[in-house]
Amino acid sequence: MSEQQGRSIRCLVAKVGLDGHDRGAHVIARAFRDAGFEVIYSGLHKAPEDIVQAAVQEDVDVLGISILSGAHNTLVPKIMSGLEEYGAKKDTLVLVGGVIPEEDKPGLKEEGVAAVFGPGTSMEETIEFVRSNAPDR
Template sequence: MSTDHAQRATRCLVAKVGLDGHDRGAHVIARAFRDAGFEVIYSGLHRAPEEIVQAAVQEDVDVLGISILSGAHNTLIPKVIEGLQSYDAFEDTLILVGGIIPEEDKPQLEEAGVDAIFGPGTSIEATVEFVREHAGSE
């Protein structure tokens, strides 16, 4: 039966990439996603792009939420996306970025394949609603 995917909870990987050691926001969003009924996997701190790709592929996630505050977003996030593409996992994965992303960097990230960027002050409800509306909608 093809209903397995429709009946299981939305699977989300909340990931911290690079040397960024600030994970409070990642924990807040992981808790909010759990409270919303999503299945959540948290990567832990200081993950290389390759580690995040491996976790996303192995866990068959619907959503990859990358939390980044280090300023290395233009380098690290495209590496994650390229890795997902190499495993043929990009098209089926909703890619979200949370953190402090300058306005001038957003078009480049969106062009690389990021579906949404959530900055400081974004409501938890808006983020959860975005996932509900867009995860697995293909």
């Protein structure tokens, strides 16, 4: 079981905005759970503020944002700003998954997103990234 200082890696898999496509979020949530991570799923249609509140209240190590609506350049910065406001940005590994154009990835990383995973990324690659990069707390 993957652990950090005696506890499982805690992950919030979140759907932000009006995006109603949640199959990928369910697949990654199950893969994370099967890898030994503790997983919380936000449900659909969450506002950035809702996701920030859940991440802070649940004290997650990893926030995986699933977004297919094309609003990533608007919604993800709001989430990152909210995490910063609560002092949680530096202690949270933030990942984005979805169909994100290559030209948008550098801007997301400048906001503090650790990695952007697109269609076709293997579960093993994503799980290994989390194990290697989740903050030690």
